[in-house]
Structure formats: structure tokens, C-alpha cells
Amino acid sequence: MRLFPRAMCASVAAWRQCFPLHGRDVARWFPGHMAKGLKKMQSSLKLVDCIIEVHDARIPLSGRNHLFQETLGLKPHLLVLNKMDLADLTEQQKIVHHLEGEGQKNIIFTNCVKDENIKQNMEYCIMVIGIPNVGKSSLINSLRRQHLKIGKAARVGGTPGITRAVTSRIQVSERPLMFLLDTPGVLAPRIGSVETGFKLALCGTVLDHLVGEETMADYLLFVLNQHRMFRYVQHYGLSGASDDVEHVLKSIAVRLGRTRKVKVLTGTGDVNVIQPNYAAAARDFLQAFRSGLLGPVMLDRDILQGCLPADSEP
Numbered sequence: 001m002r003l004f005p006r007a008m009c010a011s012v013a014a015w016r017q018c019f020p021l022h023g024r025d026v027a028r029w030f031p032g033h034m035a036k037g038l039k040k041m042q043s044s045l046k047l048v049d050c051i052i053e054v055h056d057a058r059i060p061l062s063g064r065n066h067l068f069q070e071t072l073g074l075k076p077h078l079l080v081l082n083k084m085d086l087a088d089l090t091e092q093q094k095i096v097h098h099l100e101g102e103g104q105k106n107i108i109f110t111n112c113v114k115d116e117n118i119k120q121n122m123e124y125c126i127m128v129i130g131i132p133n134v135g136k137s138s139l140i141n142s143l144r145r146q147h148l149k150i151g152k153a154a155r156v157g158g159t160p161g162i163t164r165a166v167t168s169r170i171q172v173s174e175r176p177l178m179f180l181l182d183t184p185g186v187l188a189p190r191i192g193s194v195e196t197g198f199k200l201a202l203c204g205t206v207l208d209h210l211v212g213e214e215t216m217a218d219y220l221l222f223v224l225n226q227h228r229m230f231r232y233v234q235h236y237g238l239s240g241a242s243d244d245v246e247h248v249l250k251s252i253a254v255r256l257g258r259t260r261k262v263k264v265l266t267g268t269g270d271v272n273v274i275q276p277n278y279a280a281a282a283r284d285f286l287q288a289f290r291s292g293l294l295g296p297v298m299l300d301r302d303i304l305q306g307c308l309p310a311d312s313e314p
């Protein structure tokens with residue numbers, strides 16, 4: 001397993017102030033279905049009256065795909081910040097203010113699992129766009145549940161890239177008669193900065209193996225400690241918070257029973273050593289975070305505090 005600069009933390013913590021980004025890369029993920037999907041969205045524009053862009057409320061200011069604006073930006077545009085249940089929205093006003101400053105007029109926050117904030121008066125044919133795994137299909141299903149009291153029409157899944165093509169019209173309401181087009185999540189071919197790439201990866205918008213689960217677990221640990229989000233300590237029954245990813249993953253692996261005994265040859269003979277499954281521990285840690293078990297988070301806090309402009313290279 002790869003180790004990073006760290007500080008073991010006692011009760012008075014000296015958490016890492018920055019995450020070493022130099023020399024790292026978040027692999028680009030722009031498979032064929034995204035390029036094809038974007039083309040198809042463009043040709044379907046004549047069918048639609050309005051566009052809904054869905055984005056993740058935990059990263060309201062970073063990671064949006066500028067190609068949408070360039071390619072599809074002709075239509076009225078509603079920005080849905082979804083997964084509000086997972087986001088720390090204490091600075092909601094500031095977020096809205098920031099986005100309005102960028103010219104984004106219509107903004108709503110939603111939770112498509114609990115159907116919160118979904119009732120909106122929309123009409124006609126609307127195209128739902130956004131980067132992968134932010135909840136576009138869930139929004140469509142949620143609207144159908146609310147207005148038509150019927151179940152799923154769009155396939156939903158926890159990994160990015162479930163919707164692979166622009167769908168045909170999906171009815172979501174009777175009066176007004178309203179149809180939505182679901183579209184494949186499309187990432188920008190180039191992500192603004194490595195840090196934005198890490199944030200996108202934490203939110204599950206790129207495939208985990210492209211960044212590496214253990215690297216992401218380390219970034220997650222950095223973020224949790226920076227944000228003083230220490231629920232992971234209790235969640236995994238750890239002895240205390242720590243900035244040492246190897247130590248934390250080892251403890252998680254032991255807790256989950258994801259270890260194996262291996263024989264190591266020493267000068268005095270064979271010795272049994274417990275080997276933790278770091279990858280399984282990292283996966284569980286990421287999953288716990290993504291399902292909200294470690295608390296609501298605002299990954300764009302640094303931008304909100306005015307440290308960095310969105311998507312700039314630090």
C-alpha cells in the first residue's frame with residue numbers, strides 16, 4: 001500500500017493542512033458513450049423546451065461540465081443541486097449567492113431518495129443533464145412518484161455510467177403534461193484541477209479504480225479531519241481520530257474481519273502475521289461516507305471561504 005506524509009494524532013490534533021496533490025493525476029474518464037451522448041443531446045435539443053442540470057449538492061461550485069453550457073447553453077436552464085441530505089448546507093445562502101454571481105438564476109436543492117423539494121411547476125419536454133451519478137435518473141423517478149404515483153422508468157445505480165444513451169420521452173406528470181429526457185452523465189474531458197478531481201471521485205462521479213480506492217480513502221480521511229467530522233471513529237470503533245490512513249484502514253479491516261494470516265519467514269523460523277485487506281477497508285470507508293453514515297459534508301467549503309476560485313489549480 002502507498003503511504004503518504006502523515007501525522008499520528010493524539011487528543012489535541014494537528015491535522016494535515018493540505019493534501020499532497022503534486023505529481024498526482026485523476027485519470028481522465030471520457031468514454032465513447034459520453035461523447036456520443038453529448039452529440040445526441042445536441043440533436044435532441046429541438047425537442048425540448050428547457051434543460052435541468054443535476055449536480056451534487058456536496059460540490060455545488062466545482063466539477064460542473066462547462067461543455068454543457070457551450071454545447072447546450074441555448075435553453076433556459078434550471079440547476080438542481082441533488083443529494084441535499086448528504087450535504088452540509090449551513091452556508092446555503094452563500095452557495096446560492098455565489099452561483100447567482102456566476103449568472104445561474106434558477107437553483108433548487110433536492111433529495112430524490114426521500115422526494116424532498118421535488119414539487120415544481122414545470123411543463124412540456126425537459127432534458128435532464130449533468131455529470132455521472134448525481135441523481136438525474138432518480139430525479140425523473142422521483143417526479144413520477146410524486147405526480148403520477150407510479151414507479152421507476154429510469155434505471156438508477158450507485159456506480160457512474162448507468163444511463164448510457166439519451167432516452168425517449170418519459171412522462172412525469174399529467175397536468176401539466178410533462179415529459180423528461182434522461183441523458184448519460186457527461187464529465188468534462190479535462191477536469192479543472194486535481195483537487196476537483198478528488199472531490200468528484202469522492203462523490204462517486206468517476207469510477208473508483210481510476211483514482212485508486214486507497215488514495216481516495218486517504219483524501220477522505222484528510223477531508224473528514226479537516227472538517228472535524230469524527231463520526232468515523234465511533235462508526236468503526238477506533239481508539240481515536242487519526243491522520244494516518246494506513247493505521248485507520250488497518251483498524252477498519254480488523255473491525256470488518258477483512259484480514260488474513262500469512263506466514264513470514266524470519267531468522268528464527270516461520271511467524272504468522274495478520275495482513276489487513278486495505279482495499280476492502282478503503283471500499284467500506286468510501287461507501288460509509290457516500291451513504292451519509294459519516295455525516296453531511298460541504299466539499300466546496302474552501303471555495304465558499306474565498307480561498308480558491310472554483311476549478312483553479314492551487
Ligand SMILES: Nc1nc2c(ncn2[C@@H]2O[C@H](COP(=O)(O)OP(=O)(O)OP(=O)(O)O)[C@@H](O)[C@H]2O)c(=O)[nH]1
Pocket residue numbers: 082083084085086110111112113114130131132133134135136137138139155156157158159160161162163164183184185186292
Ligand atoms: N442520498 C441520496 N442519494 C441519492 C439521491 N439521488 C440519487 N441518489 C443515489 O445516487 C446514485 C446515482 O443515482 P442515479 O439517478 O443513477 O444518477 P445518474 O445521474 O442518473 O447517473 P448516471 O447514469 O451515471 O449518469 C444512486 O445510488 C441513487 O440512489 C439523493 O437525493 N440523496
